[in-house]
Amino acid sequence: MTRHVTDLDTVRAQLEALQAHDLPTHGGRTLAYVYDSGLADVDELGREALAQFASSNGLDPTAFPSLLQMENDLVAAAARLLDGYGPDVEAVGTVTSGGTESLLLAVLAARDAYPHISNPQMVLPTTIHAGFLKAAHYFGVEPVLVDVDPQTFRADPEAMRAAVTDRTILLAASAPSYAHGVVDPIPEIAAIATESGARCHVDACIGGWVLPYLTDADRAAVPAWTFAVPGVSSISVDLHKYAYTPKGVSLLLHRTPELRRTQYFALASWPGYTMLNSTMQSTKSGGQLAAAWAVTTAIGESGYASLARQARSGAVALATAIGPDWEGGIEHLRVAVEPDSTLVAVQADSTCDIFTIADEMLSRGWYVQPQMAYRSMPPTLHLTVSAATEPGVEDFVTALAESVAAAVEAGPIEVDPGLAAAATALDPSTLDDAAFDGLLELAGLAGEEGLALPEKMAPVNALLNVAPAPLREALLIAFLDRLQRPSR
Ligand SMILES: *Cc1c(COP(=O)(O)O)cnc(C)c1O
Numbered sequence: 001m002t003r004h005v006t007d008l009d010t011v012r013a014q015l016e017a018l019q020a021h022d023l024p025t026h027g028g029r030t031l032a033y034v035y036d037s038g039l040a041d042v043d044e045l046g047r048e049a050l051a052q053f054a055s056s057n058g059l060d061p062t063a064f065p066s067l068l069q070m071e072n073d074l075v076a077a078a079a080r081l082l083d084g085y086g087p088d089v090e091a092v093g094t095v096t097s098g099g100t101e102s103l104l105l106a107v108l109a110a111r112d113a114y115p116h117i118s119n120p121q122m123v124l125p126t127t128i129h130a131g132f133l134k135a136a137h138y139f140g141v142e143p144v145l146v147d148v149d150p151q152t153f154r155a156d157p158e159a160m161r162a163a164v165t166d167r168t169i170l171l172a173a174s175a176p177s178y179a180h181g182v183v184d185p186i187p188e189i190a191a192i193a194t195e196s197g198a199r200c201h202v203d204a205c206i207g208g209w210v211l212p213y214l215t216d217a218d219r220a221a222v223p224a225w226t227f228a229v230p231g232v233s234s235i236s237v238d239l240h241k242y243a244y245t246p247k248g249v250s251l252l253l254h255r256t257p258e259l260r261r262t263q264y265f266a267l268a269s270w271p272g273y274t275m276l277n278s279t280m281q282s283t284k285s286g287g288q289l290a291a292a293w294a295v296t297t298a299i300g301e302s303g304y305a306s307l308a309r310q311a312r313s314g315a316v317a318l319a320t321a322i323g324p325d326w327e328g329g330i331e332h333l334r335v336a337v338e339p340d341s342t343l344v345a346v347q348a349d350s351t352c353d354i355f356t357i358a359d360e361m362l363s364r365g366w367y368v369q370p371q372m373a374y375r376s377m378p379p380t381l382h383l384t385v386s387a388a389t390e391p392g393v394e395d396f397v398t399a400l401a402e403s404v405a406a407a408v409e410a411g412p413i414e415v416d417p418g419l420a421a422a423a424t425a426l427d428p429s430t431l432d433d434a435a436f437d438g439l440l441e442l443a444g445l446a447g448e449e450g451l452a453l454p455e456k457m458a459p460v461n462a463l464l465n466v467a468p469a470p471l472r473e474a475l476l477i478a479f480l481d482r483l484q485r486p487s488r
Helices: 008-019 040-052 065-081 099-112 131-139 157-163 186-196 216-220 257-263 287-322 354-363 387-410 417-425 433-443 458-466 469-483
Strands: 092-096 121-125 142-146 168-174 199-203 234-238 250-254 265-267 275-277 333-335 343-348 369-371 380-384
Touching (some): 065 250, 099 131, 099 257, 354 458, 433 458, 458 469
Antiparallel strands (some): 333 343, 369 380
């Protein structure tokens, strides 16, 4: 007797149809969100492991010792990569669901290590990943943001030192930063943390599985950032980025087991099992962990060295083709800064609109990610270069030059000054649902029949770009809220 109501092949066909409008995850033409090694057989292995362990539960390592073994193997591999074993280092760690969870736990562990500080602060460069501000919001740690050097986009250690108080529990820095792809001066920042008795987290979510595998020359060109630097107390590294594993796996490493202690949560005061968690999740699938174990074991150190160098040479080729100033390379564009790793940030001059370039790239089959203006930092396009992108760099550059020409032809987007002024004057906390409906329509994020994403995102992005951050946040929340209303 069949116990299902829809024929299984019909469901499979529905899944395929659902996926048809998604960005491609493979092929190297999506330069954000996804990472492609170009190794189809390894991807297949990862999917097999994902399926094989999908129902195993990481809640209890004694019930599923396979998961504990694989977690320890992954942490050990990362510790070796990040100089986590030595005379004054005995790195330990945890597999988490992603970079954000690793950052959340690093902040939580730091906060709870200083129980006598009732209004804790953390000192962060303005280029630090938004996950730190999310952690600040969730855990009641006040973020003290310190401007980065406006030319190099790197953290300014002296300015960070000046921001330290007796309430500082943590300083953080990136290796490299997501938005601009540069490595912060971590030795100086870690030394300030040591002096002030605070922790120091290195966010290597995106670079942790790349930088150690680059050539000697490339590695020598960036400051030290691993546990070899005294004072670095924790490091986050995402495996679902440049370890090319399926989504849902990151690592949070601490310099010593003692530093990890406040990350744990145990609860015996209820009638069920004693809850004992190392992460935010309790029940968690073993699938992602097993997939990460399988993929990293298969690729191995020499495989990652060649993938990292391939992605790096793609990034360098892109940055060289775009050029460091407006005239050379692709006219009207320049890289915001020379890339330290595999990420490139691109600026456009005032003859064209940068978000139009993103639209034009999409119409040519390439996804590049708009990044909006923030403080003194101009809007940019973000390019995450995967190994699989490298063979296509020439095509990318051709498409980019065409896109710039089209954007110059279309001219800069003028946001109605009245609208921009009104946006600046609005206090989003006073707006009700009806007001947001009106604003979404004004912003071009809703039409007659409710929500509709326009063909061209550039006008929407141009308006959001001039909106103050709190309004941008409120508008996008209103937008998401309306997206997440199933039709009855
Ligand atoms: C991607 C990234 C994160 C956040 O990771 P998620 O996996 O998206 O949660 C944090 N820091 C940096 C530098 C990143 O690139």
